Amino acid sequence: MAPVTYLEAIREGIWEEMERDPAVFCIGEDIGVYGGAFKVTEGFIHHFGSERVIDTPIAEAAIVSAAFGASLTGMRPVAEFQFMDFISCAHNQIINMVAKANYRWDAPAPLVLRGPSGGGVSGGPFHSQNPETYYAHTPGLKVICPATARDAKGLIKAAIRDNNPCLFFEHKFLYRRIKEELPNEDYTVEIGKARMHREGRDVSVITYAAMVYVAQEAADILAKEGIELEIVDLRTVAPLDKEAIANTVKKTNRVIILHEDTKTGGLAGEIAAVINELAFDDLDAPIARIASLDTPVPFSPPLEKFFLPKVEDVVREARRLRAY
Amino acid sequence: MKKSASKPRTRTPTKAVLKNSRSEISTANSSRRNGASSGKFPVRKNPHGIPDYRLEVLDCRTVEEWVDGQFRYNIEGDLSAEPPPLRESKYLNKQQSIEIYRYMLLNRKMEQTLENLFKQQKVVGGVYLGLGQEGCSCASAYALGEGDWIGPMIRNQGALLVRGFEPRDVMMQYMAKSGAPTGGRDAGSHFGDKHKRHIAAPISMLGDLIPVLAGVALGARLQGKNIACLTWVGDGGQSTGPTYEGFNFAAVQKLGVILIVENNLWAYSTPVDRQVACKDLANRAIGYGVPGVIVDGTDPNQVYDVTYEAAQRAHAREGATLIEAKMMRMRGHAMHDAATYVPPAYFEYWKKRDPIARMEKYLLEKRWMSTKENSDLIASTQKEIDEDRDFADASPYPEGTTAGERVFCDNSIEIPFLYGKPKVKQSDKKKLRAASDVAHFR
Numbered sequence: 001m002a003p004v005t006y007l008e009a010i011r012e013g014i015w016e017e018m019e020r021d022p023a024v025f026c027i028g029e030d031i032g033v034y035g036g037a038f039k040v041t042e043g044f045i046h047h048f049g050s051e052r053v054i055d056t057p058i059a060e061a062a063i064v065s066a067a068f069g070a071s072l073t074g075m076r077p078v079a080e081f082q083f084m085d086f087i088s089c090a091h092n093q094i095i096n097m098v099a100k101a102n103y104r105w106d107a108p109a110p111l112v113l114r115g116p117s118g119g120g121v122s123g124g125p126f127h128s129q130n131p132e133t134y135y136a137h138t139p140g141l142k143v144i145c146p147a148t149a150r151d152a153k154g155l156i157k158a159a160i161r162d163n164n165p166c167l168f169f170e171h172k173f174l175y176r177r178i179k180e181e182l183p184n185e186d187y188t189v190e191i192g193k194a195r196m197h198r199e200g201r202d203v204s205v206i207t208y209a210a211m212v213y214v215a216q217e218a219a220d221i222l223a224k225e226g227i228e229l230e231i232v233d234l235r236t237v238a239p240l241d242k243e244a245i246a247n248t249v250k251k252t253n254r255v256i257i258l259h260e261d262t263k264t265g266g267l268a269g270e271i272a273a274v275i276n277e278l279a280f281d282d283l284d285a286p287i288a289r290i291a292s293l294d295t296p297v298p299f300s301p302p303l304e305k306f307f308l309p310k311v312e313d314v315v316r317e318a319r320r321l322r323a324y
Numbered sequence: 325m326k327k328s329a330s331k332p333r334t335r336t337p338t339k340a341v342l343k344n345s346r347s348e349i350s351t352a353n354s355s356r357r358n359g360a361s362s363g364k365f366p367v368r369k370n371p372h373g374i375p376d377y378r379l380e381v382l383d384c385r386t387v388e389e390w391v392d393g394q395f396r397y398n399i400e401g402d403l404s405a406e407p408p409p410l411r412e413s414k415y416l417n418k419q420q421s422i423e424i425y426r427y428m429l430l431n432r433k434m435e436q437t438l439e440n441l442f443k444q445q446k447v448v449g450g451v452y453l454g455l456g457q458e459g460c461s462c463a464s465a466y467a468l469g470e471g472d473w474i475g476p477m478i479r480n481q482g483a484l485l486v487r488g489f490e491p492r493d494v495m496m497q498y499m500a501k502s503g504a505p506t507g508g509r510d511a512g513s514h515f516g517d518k519h520k521r522h523i524a525a526p527i528s529m530l531g532d533l534i535p536v537l538a539g540v541a542l543g544a545r546l547q548g549k550n551i552a553c554l555t556w557v558g559d560g561g562q563s564t565g566p567t568y569e570g571f572n573f574a575a576v577q578k579l580g581v582i583l584i585v586e587n588n589l590w591a592y593s594t595p596v597d598r599q600v601a602c603k604d605l606a607n608r609a610i611g612y613g614v615p616g617v618i619v620d621g622t623d624p625n626q627v628y629d630v631t632y633e634a635a636q637r638a639h640a641r642e643g644a645t646l647i648e649a650k651m652m653r654m655r656g657h658a659m660h661d662a663a664t665y666v667p668p669a670y671f672e673y674w675k676k677r678d679p680i681a682r683m684e685k686y687l688l689e690k691r692w693m694s695t696k697e698n699s700d701l702i703a704s705t706q707k708e709i710d711e712d713r714d715f716a717d718a719s720p721y722p723e724g725t726t727a728g729e730r731v732f733c734d735n736s737i738e739i740p741f742l743y744g745k746p747k748v749k750q751s752d753k754k755k756l757r758a759a760s761d762v763a764h765f766r
Contacts, residue, residue, distance in 0.1 A: 022746040048748070054542075057569070061532075061535060061566045061570075065534075066535050066536070066539030066573060072539070073546075074739050075543040075546060075746075092529055093532060101525070102730060103731050104509050104525060105514075105515050108733035108737070140732065142732075161735075162735060163737060
């Protein structure tokens with residue numbers, strides 16, 4: 001089998017689930033004849049028909065609510081945000097209507113809200129954000145941020161089969177930049193389980209999504225100095241794989257938390273608190289946080305480059321922790 | 325959700341009989357016209373061509389004035405008219421009319437009891453009353469069929485009763501008891517039942533059920549069934565963005581959403597004249613591209629007929645309908661609100677148009693109900709309410725330690741199709757083609 005890109009892996013995942021289960025349908029803006037802004041659903045309308053690949057008005061609150069309403073009848077909608085930045089237009093529907101439904105009135109909401117997030121493409125303040133933390137904070141939601149093609153496919157399929165609302169943050173920088181061979185057989189990846197991206201004994205980097213590759217580049221540089229980075233790809237930010245977080249800290253005793261979302265109130269703070277609760281005695285150095293600047297995502301390439309976490313940041317912090 | 329089985333319930337004998345007659349409705353309606361005198365009271369049209377079923381059109385508005393350095397609202401217009409009779413229903417027969425009347429009584433008595441429980445400090449939080457709006461809630465919900473859905477708001481507690489919840493369910497909700505439909509997890513009318521009664525639970529944010537109900541209709545349609553999804557919104561609530569997004573989505577997808585805008589003149593303390601610049605909220609139907617109608621919200625017959633016709637349209641996949649029901653909220657927003665900002669003349673005018681009093685008069689004058697039958701019915705509903713109150717009062721609170729349960733739905737639970745497995749069509753030449761290299765975004 002030829003290698004498959006991250007984007008094609010998501011396409012395959014949704015396609016296979018639609019073929020497997022008549023409950024699954026797609027809903028969103030320009031997902032039909034146009035195939036979606038990034039072409040994730042290209043060709044779907046010809047195969048599955050306009051009943052199951054529904055182009056909507058530009059109305060994110062309606063898209064989320066309609067997906068929720070359909071899920072009440074037993075359907076499993078996969079709703080697309082053209083860019084995840086627009087999830088804020090449906091914030092109320094997600095946190096009040098959808099996330100609380102099972103708790104309040106025993107109404108499970110088996111729906112997937114997916115779309116491209118993240119920067120590095122000069123998308124500017126409204127096409128580059130990482131809004132996952134708002135939702136990781138909300139009880140009742142599962143929040144997924146895959147970093148590899150294999151995980152992207154396995155997790156989108158798991159999200160579609162899950163009985164709960166799953167928010168699936170694809171990283172647009174990765175869409176066509178990474179590819180790998182995928183298993184031939186039907187597979188899913190368990191939601192809530194981290195993945196060991198690279199084993200190492202000296203310093204742990206706990207991260208997810210596109211930052212996995214920033215950590216990987218840093219690891220290659222540090223390996224030449226004899227510093228072995230361990231990279232833990234969380235894959236899911238809600239629920240967090242606390243066991244995997246604690247295990248890597250117990251192994252290396254030094255930890256960097258790296259994410260593309262901005263720093264203040266970001267997930268790194270939460271992960272640091274988890275380490276404090278589960279593995280404080282195993283720390284030989286303070287926990288380091290590397291995240292984007294506390295600013296909107298700037299547009300111009302030099303500005304955005306400065307804004308985003310860099311390989312040098314990881315190298316610098318790893319050296320510091322190693323020497324602590 | 326589950327009905328508590330502890331007390332042997334004595335129902336009014338009418339109810340059992342009426343249940344049967346109601347199931348005949350879809351076949352019998354067209355032939356059973358009960359002498360509707362459409363010639364006597366023609367349906368007028370408003371200046372925008374929207375049909376207006378009301379037998380009187382109140383021409384007045386709420387204006388601002390300053391008296392002794394104080395801001396207050398006053399009324400500009402004539403409120404001296406005596407109330408008109410009810411419009412004859414084209415569809416309702418005697419038994420159905422009495423049953424709607426009975427639900428209205430139950431609705432009101434339940435809320436009166438809630439008020440008393442509130443005063444006895446047995447209610448947790450506020451109580452929201454639909455006084456003066458019972459006719460609209462009950463008659464509209466009554467116009468639906470079995471597979472249809474409702475999405476009620478706080479003043480539609482009568483609709484919950486029509487769809488099969490018991491007064492005790494509502495009372496236990498307000499009293500935060502473990503036997504309440506949400507088991508004490510949410511308050512008041514914030515509950516639903518997807519499987520049996522097909523009710524979507526509201527949230528406090530207004531207008532948000534409209535797109536949800538559109539989604540329910542969409543889900544049903546994917547399963548091969550065209551259903552009617554009835555929801556209500558106030559003159560205040562309809563100002564929100566989700567109202568527009570949701571109803572436009574229903575309109576463009578031709579989904580059977582019936583939106584009743586309950587124009588009760590007050591959004592908490594803000595008069596409708598401060599909420600919208602248009603005179604009739606039904607005019608907005610023109611913008612959505614769906615039929616709109618105006619009814620007197622205190623006339624259950626009008627409400628029933630237009631909702632019934634809207635449901636027929638939904639079942640025939642003809643799309644959404646917008647109904648504006650004009651009435652008045654006869655109490656404050658909630659129990660704590662004395663509504664002193666409402667000019668008293670409004671209360672006097674609308675008190676004469678009390679839906680229960682009008683329906684009672686209608687049934688008595690039509691000799692569909694004797695005075696004795698009426699007093700028996702009133703007594704039996706009161707008895708039912710009293711029993712339910714005692715039951716709710718005696719029932720326990722939930723265990724605090726259960727607060728952490730059921731945030732998520734276990735994945736071992738099978739979520740069934742409500743209307744059957746969708747028949748899916750797939751093109752023969754399948755094959756997932758490789759993604760195009762066209763990138764919207766560099």
